[in-house]
Structures are given as structure tokens and as C-alpha cells.
Amino acid sequence: MSSPIPGVLAWAVIGYVTVLLSVRLWLGGGGAVMDRLVNHTGLWSIATLLVYRCASTPTIDDPxxxxxxxxxxxxxxxxYSIGRIVSADAEPDAVWRHQRNAALxxxxxxxxxxxxxxxxRYSGRSVDLRLAGVGLVIGCAFAVTYxxxxxxxxxxxxxxxxxxxRAARIVCGVLIASNVVLWGALALSLSQLATGWPGGPQxxxxxxAFALWVAINATxxxxxxxxxxxxxxxxxxxxxxxxRLLPLWRDLTAAVPEIVMPVDARHGSDPxxxxxxxxxEIRDAMLHLGAYLPAETGETQRNTVREPESDRELTDYAHRLIRAAQARKAGLPPAGTGAPSSLPVVAHDFDAELAHLIDLVRIWPKAKAAME
Incomplete structure (x- = not known):
């Protein structure tokens, strides 16, 4: 074999790309135009690497x-087609039609x-691909580079x-670097063709460079x-x-089942x-249970500064919320205390509210066990 890549490494690259492509197909990534372009790239990469392994000489004379x-x-x-979609140069369907023509x-x-x-060769005519091959390689090099x-x-x-x-920047940077490697190899190969060093075109x-480029792109x-x-x-x-939120959500919505929203079939599986x-739904359940909350303990009433709640304050709130849920499930009338219906600390955005709920979930099982 004339390949400059050791057999074990070459077959490892081929196997690696094959496994990744198989996983893509198994996951069903083949519907969108971009997925089809990536899948076809993987198939042709595997085929080309296999053909390179069959080469008996390092020159363009080898079929x-x-x-x-x-x-x-x-x-x-x-x-090229992937680049047009990334840069929003054309509609994906138009890109796919152009790609079929380019592939042909x-x-x-x-x-x-x-x-x-x-x-x-079959007719016995002499074919000097060391000269004619220069045009072939130059044409391919310019097409590949473009x-x-x-x-x-x-x-x-x-x-x-x-x-x-940042993740997208890293991907783009690595992709550019892999293309530069391929361009460098093509440029050096052309210089060897032009100068005859070392020993003619190879x-x-x-x-x-192509094997490295394929491995990087597959990754x-x-x-x-x-x-x-x-x-x-x-x-x-x-x-x-x-x-993590499931125990809290389950207990509160069991007391206020009417606030549970129907699952949208299109987006219900989106995490x-x-x-x-x-x-x-947890927030709405808390609002509905506000009228059932028993009065605060003396210690909580004295805590007038609304800073990040201590475990003691949060545990007291959890106890009261559990009692409110139990009262509503039992069909008891509202307590009429005018107690606040939300967490002791007011959240100003979704992330802050979610963090407070996570804190409440952390002490919820222990608070629930204490109330039984």
C-alpha cells in the first residue's frame, strides 16, 4: 500500500466516521436538507477513504x-452547499436542487x-498522466478550494x-483550521507537480490531509x-x-388539579x-393555595427583611404550604388569613424563581415527612 497513513490509523478513521454516520441515521437525522448534506458527506468520505486504501502507487497514474x-x-x-445554507445564501430546497446538479x-x-x-491503456496508446495529470489535479484543487x-x-x-x-465559535474556528490544512496540502502537491520534486507528481x-480533514469534520x-x-x-x-421539581409539582397540582395545562402534542416532549x-403550574398552584395558608409563625413574622431565605424560614413556608394543600384537598374553606401566596423571596425573573423553587424542593421531602 502506498498510503502515508498506517493501516491501523487509517482503518480507525474509517471506522470512526462509519460509527458516527450510523448513529446519525439511527437517530433519524435525515429529513432536513442540512441533515441530508451531512449524511451524504459522511458516505462519500467513507467511500473515498476506502478507495485511497486500494491505491497501489502514490501517483495520479493509479486509477x-x-x-x-x-x-x-x-x-x-x-x-459548498452546507456553506450556502449556513450563510443563508439560498433556500434549502434550492440548495438541494443545485447540489444534485453539482454531484452529477x-x-x-x-x-x-x-x-x-x-x-x-486498453487500446495500447501511451498515456503520460505525469503531464496530463497536472491539469486534472490543478482543476480538482481549484474546485476543492473554491x-x-x-x-x-x-x-x-x-x-x-x-x-x-462560545461553542459555535470553537466549532467554526476548528472547521476553518481543517480547511486550511487541506488547502496547504493541495498547494504543496501542486508545487511538487510544477517542480517535479520529489520524483514527480504524487x-x-x-x-x-484529507484523512485528517474527514476526522475533524466528522467530530x-x-x-x-x-x-x-x-x-x-x-x-x-x-x-x-x-x-427535581416533580415531587413538589405532583403534591401541589394534586391539590389544585384544574391549573394543569393540557400538553401540546407538538411541544410536549421538549424539555x-x-x-x-x-x-x-407550580406558581399557579401556590397562588390558588394562598387563601388556604395558615398564619406565619412568630419567628417568620419578625423577619421583615426579605433577604435570601434561611432553611428555617423556607421550612416554615413549606409546612404552611403543605397544610394549605391538605386543606384544599379535604374540601375545607379558605383560612382567610390574607397570607402571601408565593415564596418568601420575590423572584424577578424565571431563573431566579426556578432557583427558589429548587431550594424549596431540597427541603420538601423532609418537611412533608414532618407533617405526616
Whole structure:
């Protein structure tokens, strides 16, 4: 084998990309245009890496290298389409139609080159691909560079946006760096073709750079997969918070069942929506139970400064809220104390209110056990 990459490492890259693509397909990531573009990129990357492994010489004379160059060209047409979607240059459906035409053109160019060379060899005509191959490699290099520049330009636009999250900046930065590596390999390969150093045109460097580029891009494409797997496993922050709030929500809505909102079939499975709905329902239940709250203890009444509540103050409130829920479930009349209906500390935004509810949930089981 002429590959500059050790066999174990090369097969590891192929296996890695295959596993990630299989997971994408298993998760159902194939409906949107962007998903289809990423999936096709993965398929062509695997095919091209496999073709490179079949090359017997490191030069463009080898049919495997001709096919591999066509695979690289095909992959970068998908990169071009991804760049157009990222930069909002065109509608996704229009991009997909353009991509089908570009893929057909890349396939035709590759097939024509391979068939022409094979036909010439079969008929006994001399074919000096060390000279003719220069034009092929230069053409592919310019096409590959142009296609990847479009995506790089889109990533630079994302980086210039001051509102771009740090994670997105890291992804764009790594993607740009991987494209620069591929450009550098193509430029060096062209210089070797032009100068004849060392020993004429060869594509080993392009193969190595391409394998690295594929591994980096596959890793970047895996980030949404990890997020989806975390979401499906119920380990995301919103789902974990919902689980923590569940005992409080269950006890309060059992006393005030009419405030439970019907689940929207379109958004009911979204963790952020569930968390918002659960928080609103807990707050509404507290408002309804305000009329049933018994009077505060003397110690709580003396605490007129509304600073972050101590566990003692919060526990006293939890006891009163539990009594209010029990009274309403039993059908007793309101206490009529005019007691406040919300947490002892007033929250000014959703995050602050959620933090106070988490504090209440923390002492809720112990407070409930003390009331039994």
C-alpha cells in the first residue's frame, strides 16, 4: 500500500466516521436538507477513504487515486452547499436542487477521466498522466478550494457576529483550521507537480490531509449527536430539573388539579417547554393555595427583611404550604388569613424563581415527612 497513513490509523478513521454516520441515521437525522448534506458527506468520505486504501502507487497514474480525487471533489460540493445554507445564501430546497446538479457534474468528470485513461491503456496508446495529470489535479484543487472557501466564508461571518455563543465559535474556528490544512496540502502537491520534486507528481500528502480533514469534520458533525443522545437519555439540564421539581409539582397540582395545562402534542416532549410549563403550574398552584395558608409563625413574622431565605424560614413556608394543600384537598374553606401566596423571596425573573423553587424542593421531602 502506498498510503502515508498506517493501516491501523487509517482503518480507525474509517471506522470512526462509519460509527458516527450510523448513529446519525439511527437517530433519524435525515429529513432536513442540512441533515441530508451531512449524511451524504459522511458516505462519500467513507467511500473515498476506502478507495485511497486500494491505491497501489502514490501517483495520479493509479486509477484508485483518480477515483479518490473525484471523491474529494464530490465531498467538497456538499461542503459548498452546507456553506450556502449556513450563510443563508439560498433556500434549502434550492440548495438541494443545485447540489444534485453539482454531484452529477462531479461524477461525470471523474467517470470521464477514469474511462478515458482505461480506454487509452486498453487500446495500447501511451498515456503520460505525469503531464496530463497536472491539469486534472490543478482543476480538482481549484474546485476543492473554491467549494471549501464558501463554507469558510460562512464560518467567518458567524465568528464576526458578537452574539455567537462560545461553542459555535470553537466549532467554526476548528472547521476553518481543517480547511486550511487541506488547502496547504493541495498547494504543496501542486508545487511538487510544477517542480517535479520529489520524483514527480504524487498525492500522498493530499491523502493524509484529507484523512485528517474527514476526522475533524466528522467530530464536528458529532456534536449535535452527543446533544441528541444526552437529550434522549434524559440527562440534559432541563430534564434533570424537571425530575427535581416533580415531587413538589405532583403534591401541589394534586391539590389544585384544574391549573394543569393540557400538553401540546407538538411541544410536549421538549424539555425546555416541559420545565417552563411545570414552573408556571407550580406558581399557579401556590397562588390558588394562598387563601388556604395558615398564619406565619412568630419567628417568620419578625423577619421583615426579605433577604435570601434561611432553611428555617423556607421550612416554615413549606409546612404552611403543605397544610394549605391538605386543606384544599379535604374540601375545607379558605383560612382567610390574607397570607402571601408565593415564596418568601420575590423572584424577578424565571431563573431566579426556578432557583427558589429548587431550594424549596431540597427541603420538601423532609418537611412533608414532618407533617405526616
Amino acid at each position: 484508485a487515486n483518480q477515483l479518490a480525487l473525484g471523491g474529494v471533489l464530490m465531498i467538497t460540493t456538499y461542503q 457534474l462531479a461524477s461525470a468528470v471523474t467517470a470521464s477521466t477514469v474511462l478515458a485513461v482505461a480506454s487509452a 467549494n471549501t472557501v464558501v463554507l469558510t466564508r460562512a464560518c467567518l461571518g458567524v465568528l464576526r457576529d458578537v452574539d455567537t455563543p 498525492l500522498s500528502l493530499v491523502h493524509a 464536528l458533525h458529532a456534536i449535535p449527536l452527543i446533544a441528541e443522545l444526552v437529550l434522549r437519555a434524559g440527562m440534559d439540564r432541563a430534564t434533570r430539573t424537571c425530575r 425546555a417547554t416541559r420545565l417552563l410549563r411545570m414552573t408556571v
